[in-house]
Amino acid sequence: MFNLILFGPPGSGKGTQSEKLVEKYDLVHLSTGNLLRQEIKDKTPLGIEAKSFIDKGQLVPDEVVIGMVDSYFDLHKGAKGFLFDGFPRTVAQAKALDNLLELKKTEIGKVLIRGKTSGRSDDMDEKVQRNRQDVYKKETLPVAAYYTKAKKVASINGMGNVEDIFERLSAIIDKKMK
Numbered sequence: 001m002f003n004l005i006l007f008g009p010p011g012s013g014k015g016t017q018s019e020k021l022v023e024k025y026d027l028v029h030l031s032t033g034n035l036l037r038q039e040i041k042d043k044t045p046l047g048i049e050a051k052s053f054i055d056k057g058q059l060v061p062d063e064v065v066i067g068m069v070d071s072y073f074d075l076h077k078g079a080k081g082f083l084f085d086g087f088p089r090t091v092a093q094a095k096a097l098d099n100l101l102e103l104k105k106t107e108i109g110k111v112l113i114r115g116k117t118s119g120r121s122d123d124m125d126e127k128v129q130r131n132r133q134d135v136y137k138k139e140t141l142p143v144a145a146y147y148t149k150a151k152k153v154a155s156i157n158g159m160g161n162v163e164d165i166f167e168r169l170s171a172i173i174d175k176k177m178k
């Protein structure tokens, strides 16, 4: 298996790049944000709980997210690999992911971190946006340090258009897969 993490602040275009990468490398896209939005749409108990956090720009509790990822793994047993998008967002999630992958006798191949971006942000309430940025700095940036320590990180220049960035990401993956 070949597993990737796409890492970047809210509004850095992770979604678009993820869609392109999963297609090119035949990976299963695991976006916890998308999974949570689907749960909300379906009005499941998990979705109802998650919505109260998401609406405030807070993180959904680790155990909820980890349980969801675990179930998603079970649904995709034959996957060639996963592209994690918006997950892990805390060090506890990163450790849980390591454990889950170890059970599958695999690991994270690369963590792709997008550097400087155009600064474009989602169309969202200002206070919620500010909360999301604060949460990113406090809870999610330590995840980058966690993977840097494990020597798994590759940084990408985040300036330029979608195609420029896609090429940079692909070049790193191609090198790693060789």
Ligand code: AMP
Pocket (backbone or CB within 6 Å): 010, 032, 033, 034, 036, 053, 054, 055, 057, 058, 059, 060, 061, 065, 085, 086, 087, 088, 089, 090, 093, 132
């Ligand atoms: P996203 O679309 O990835 O930006 O996710 C939207 C929102 O869902 C986030 O602001 C969080 O409230 C929640 N969320 C998504 N992924 C996670 C995660 N891995 N851990 C905790 N909360 C998450």
